[in-house]
Amino acid sequence: MSTAPSPVPARRRADAQRNRDRIIATAHLAFIRHGIGVPMEEIARGAEVGVGTLYRHFADREALLRAVIAAGLERLMTVSRQETDHATDPWGALCRFVRRCVELRLGGTLSALRPRMAQAMKEIAELADARQRMLELLDPLVRGAQERGQMRTDVSTGDMIILIGMLVRHECELTEDKEWITRRHVEIVLDGLRPGGGELPGPTVTLTDFHHD
Amino acid sequence: MSTAPSPVPARRRADAQRNRDRIIATAHLAFIRHGIGVPMEEIARGAEVGVGTLYRHFADREALLRAVIAAGLERLMTVSRQETDHATDPWGALCRFVRRCVELRLGGTLSALRPRMAQAMKEIAELADARQRMLELLDPLVRGAQERGQMRTDVSTGDMIILIGMLVRHECELTEDKEWITRRHVEIVLDGLRPGGGELPGPTVTLTDFHHD
Amino acid sequence: MSTAPSPVPARRRADAQRNRDRIIATAHLAFIRHGIGVPMEEIARGAEVGVGTLYRHFADREALLRAVIAAGLERLMTVSRQETDHATDPWGALCRFVRRCVELRLGGTLSALRPRMAQAMKEIAELADARQRMLELLDPLVRGAQERGQMRTDVSTGDMIILIGMLVRHECELTEDKEWITRRHVEIVLDGLRPGGGELPGPTVTLTDFHHD
Amino acid sequence: MSTAPSPVPARRRADAQRNRDRIIATAHLAFIRHGIGVPMEEIARGAEVGVGTLYRHFADREALLRAVIAAGLERLMTVSRQETDHATDPWGALCRFVRRCVELRLGGTLSALRPRMAQAMKEIAELADARQRMLELLDPLVRGAQERGQMRTDVSTGDMIILIGMLVRHECELTEDKEWITRRHVEIVLDGLRPGGGELPGPTVTLTDFHHD
């Protein structure tokens, strides 16, 4: 009895969880590919469930969107920690982090939010939170790299976050068979962050600058 | 009635042209702000005409979109020529060109096409044309700059075009009061194109690589 | 397991019966409060059972509705008999019967049927039956009261039944904290049934007049 | 020019107005017959317009409902004034008013609101207004009739309004071919309002008692 802890009651639960996960994954791709306005039925069809099931799990499109974003941010944060914890080489850690970010393909969904970004930032609290958390993770790396002369000193962590957003979206503009192009351009941007560049116009970007993207 | 050649038809024409222009301008902003799915009536309202008038000028949303893009590319090409004709300093001309591009705000509309980009590229012939023309304009500058050691040699004109697209869209992600951020990031990317960067992965981008974006 | 006649099945039965009763009671109130279109899940939730259980007891909404009505009519008939058996004061018995009717709150459910009343009358046989039985119960009282000069003679038992329906529904239009208003109006109607009123238009109502309602 | 005031621009308007009126009339009947949940398409079909047209005139079901109610109250107020202005016989005027009310068949729509009456009263300001206006119209009649000994003094104008509501709904419970029954019962209620009835329980109804029905 203790060895076989009744899988039966869990079974249904497992099925439901599986459905939930498939819906999120399908929605993620669908939002990227067709925009956040993609018909709910198409998402349901892609996840091989009925619309009703989709709506049982997510009250409306907004809720689904939040879940997709939350799931993406979750993965992002996992990556963040993997790359940044105990980093002895701040610049190297920063580079690895940026490269990993673009691989998550979270950008598509975020980018699809653009037409309502300002509003979305307020309503989808996870987004603002994520920025804050990312800032806290990256700040030591940026400062460390700058102190060691590995990175130009006229950019802030705020600039980094915006640039990462740019690259993340950039990848999503490209179809999957052209993703290798992004990898080139990530390196170009990283090279542009090395010391020795020309003077940059305007002040550095701070957290207060991007209450919306 | 038949005797008077009458200024009226000319007048009409002027009015009509004026309407047409206002519709395109309004649609451009509306597409950027609310996505290409923005209600036609909203565009009409913004241009202060009836929907009927809008449809007299543009058969459907697709046609309006084409017109908006064509108008933007027209301006882009004008800029291109201003910056590139008789350029004695290829790298400087290239930089000025890139900076001017992001100021046109064409990116918003192009970016909004993304969910259907692959398809759009085929249907909206102007886009493919524009790429080709841009390639022809930029290629001498890129080669010139590289020959003079002003630019890294492991990037192609194809990379440049993609990067410009990235920056152009990047600006459109930011609200107008944050455009100064883009200007910083344009410079960072340009710095990253200078000689001396790390090795880039993959082959250079060629025209055949981006049959869509 | 097979040897024990076991109290379990009986227990089950009791539980099931309890569920059934709670569903009917909950549904009665829900129909009154939110109309007969109230979501089945809401009824199930109110009765603290799963929808599945609800459907085990009642094949569909229609069946549940019938059961609610039948239960209400059952109580109505019980009241009828209490008030009318061995009545030596027909008018008094009639008044008490009317007053008791409005307290049963059956009207809400019946009233909610209105949009389909004509149809409901045919499909829900209990309703027609009930009228017939009520007619049989009330007829002696009406005639008795009229013979004794306690009641105007230009109304029929048919009129009475329709009037009772009116009052019963009337109460259901009022929220619970306003039920005292109905009691006033019941008395006004009863006063209007006393001898000495003005002439009434049209013929008296007969059983054949209300094959629906 | 002054004689033929350009019917052309008005024409469309007239058509639209005609549609609007037909929609309201159709909706009124549909609400009575099938409840306020009746499919919008059915209303549209009945009015012989497309759903789109219906929605152009009324933003949603709620708006249509308001319009139907407003139109009904408009007629009700017209009747009110006809019956009550310059009335030298208060009781007679009161009776005529009550009789006219039930003929308007407004009750059906109002009655269909019941499941949400409390809420409806707040949201549909017209309803509360109407009560107030009706109170002001009837109060002099009630007092006048009572002073002349034509009406029992233990009922208030508030009671009258509630009773009228009861009769109005009562008629709507009956199908059209049975409306004559209501006329009988209106007279019975009016007879019950004459002096000489038994004692009524509870206090008289005041305006504050029926913030909802």
Place this chain on the structure above:
DNA sequence: GATGAATGAGGGTTCATTCAT
């Protein structure tokens, strides 16, 4: 028997497009 997840038809609402004025 009880449960509640899944299904999908149905009805509300929006909006692209047409067309009469």
Place this chain on the structure above:
DNA sequence: CATGAATGAACCCTCATTCAT
């Protein structure tokens, strides 16, 4: 040419009912 009312297809979301556990 301009206008804006009318149309109806398409999409969102709800909920009655079924069924696997």
